[in-house]
Amino acid sequence: MAVKRDYYEVLGVSRQASSDELRRSFRKLAMEYHPDRNNGDPNASERFKECSEAYGVLSDPEKRRSYDMFGHAGVGAGAAQDFGDFGFGDIFNTFFGGGGRPRRRSTRGNDLRHDLTIDFEETYRGVEREIDVGRQAVCSVCAGSGAAPGTSSVTCGTCAGAGQVRRQAQSIFGTVVNIVTCPTCGGEGRVVKQPCARCHGQGRTEERKRLRVRIPAGVDTDSQIRLTGEGEVGLRGGPPGDLYVVIRVRAHQHLRRQDDDVVYELHVNVVQAALGDRIEVPSLDGPVELVLPPGTQYGQTFRLPGRGLPNVRSGRRGQQFVVVQVVVPKDYSPEQKALLRRVGGLTGKPQKVSKGFFEKLRDVINID
Numbered sequence: 001m002a003v004k005r006d007y008y009e010v011l012g013v014s015r016q017a018s019s020d021e022l023r024r025s026f027r028k029l030a031m032e033y034h035p036d037r038n039n040g041d042p043n044a045s046e047r048f049k050e051c052s053e054a055y056g057v058l059s060d061p062e063k064r065r066s067y068d069m070f071g072h073a074g075v076g077a078g079a080a081q082d083f084g085d086f087g088f089g090d091i092f093n094t095f096f097g098g099g100g101r102p103r104r105r106s107t108r109g110n111d112l113r114h115d116l117t118i119d120f121e122e123t124y125r126g127v128e129r130e131i132d133v134g135r136q137a138v139c140s141v142c143a144g145s146g147a148a149p150g151t152s153s154v155t156c157g158t159c160a161g162a163g164q165v166r167r168q169a170q171s172i173f174g175t176v177v178n179i180v181t182c183p184t185c186g187g188e189g190r191v192v193k194q195p196c197a198r199c200h201g202q203g204r205t206e207e208r209k210r211l212r213v214r215i216p217a218g219v220d221t222d223s224q225i226r227l228t229g230e231g232e233v234g235l236r237g238g239p240p241g242d243l244y245v246v247i248r249v250r251a252h253q254h255l256r257r258q259d260d261d262v263v264y265e266l267h268v269n270v271v272q273a274a275l276g277d278r279i280e281v282p283s284l285d286g287p288v289e290l291v292l293p294p295g296t297q298y299g300q301t302f303r304l305p306g307r308g309l310p311n312v313r314s315g316r317r318g319q320q321f322v323v324v325q326v327v328v329p330k331d332y333s334p335e336q337k338a339l340l341r342r343v344g345g346l347t348g349k350p351q352k353v354s355k356g357f358f359e360k361l362r363d364v365i366n367i368d
């Protein structure tokens with residue numbers, strides 16, 4: 001499969017493009033590539049699909065935010081509505097005003113949230129998980145209509161199908177006319193005379209479904225992955241909401257995460273710090289050797305480039321910081337004490353530590 005192009009690139013706009021710029025750019029491209037204007041040329045139709053998809057995502061603030069954070073993975077498969085099915089006029093009505101198609105009055109289903117905990121290692125590689133979701137789905141008996149098999153819903157008598165009614169009320173200002181949602185049909189314009197026995201006229205029933213979620217490498221705790229249309233279905237055939245999979249990443253045994261970087265605290269003894277040593281430290285790729293130079297100080301930080309986590313958008317890996325902690329044992333044998341006294345006598349007074357541990361760490365991390 002071809003690599004998906006960046007949506008901003010597809011529309012030829014910058015990442016900071018306003019919704020107006022997006023719309024202008026999409027309008028131009030849609031005019032150019034719409035299949036009706038290109039005698040069904042497959043290349044044009046591909047381009048048309050591509051920019052419709054890009055616009056579909058970027059014009060929705062929530063989808064756009066998700067895309068900015070996670071790239072294509074963030075908006076999920078099927079996230080992009082396929083506007084290619086619309087006629088040429090529809091596109092313009094839908095996006096650029098002019099009345100558009102009559103709105104469906106059925107209500108959209110609720111969004112759902114599913115919490116998912118993954119291991120630190122899984123955020124490093126990315127992972128595919130199966131989740132079981134309980135939700136309201138289309139009733140299989142009435143196919144979502146809410147009407148008993150063999151019957152159908154009828155136009156609401158109260159509002160004559162408009163979904164709204166006018167109400168007159170007396171107030172201190174005189175007679176006021178309010179337009180309110182029809183109380184009989186709840187705004188749907190149709191009522192079910194003989195409700196389906198299985199769903200009691202709701203058009204939906206509880207079901208459990210197993211879904212596959214692709215979790216991109218680099219996600220962090222509180223990252224959200226949106227599965228478009230996998231939320232609850234609406235009442236009586238209303239469109240479904242979305243399912244948000246909210247990620248929690250378990251802590252690593254040794255490594256602490258800091259954005260795309262990881263921090264490891266290396267404990268060494270006084271002799272290793274003084275004389276230097278070669279030490280194996282854990283990394284996401286397995287143990288790596290670190291050369292500790294003689295005279296290593298408490299809090300000194302070493303950098304292992306490219307050993308961090310992959311950035312969820314670019315895939316580029318951060319770095320690993322190894323922070324040295326010199327551990328001083330509490331108990332010494334008489335010989336050790338004697339030796340240390342001799343060493344102490346030879347080295348004189350310690351130099352003043354000019355900066356605290358976290359200041360130093362911050363200095364190193366901010367170098368970039």
Ligand SMILES: [Zn+2]
Binds near residue numbers: 204
């Ligand atoms: Zn039913």
Ligand SMILES: [Zn+2]
Binds near residue numbers: 160184185188
């Ligand atoms: Zn009504």
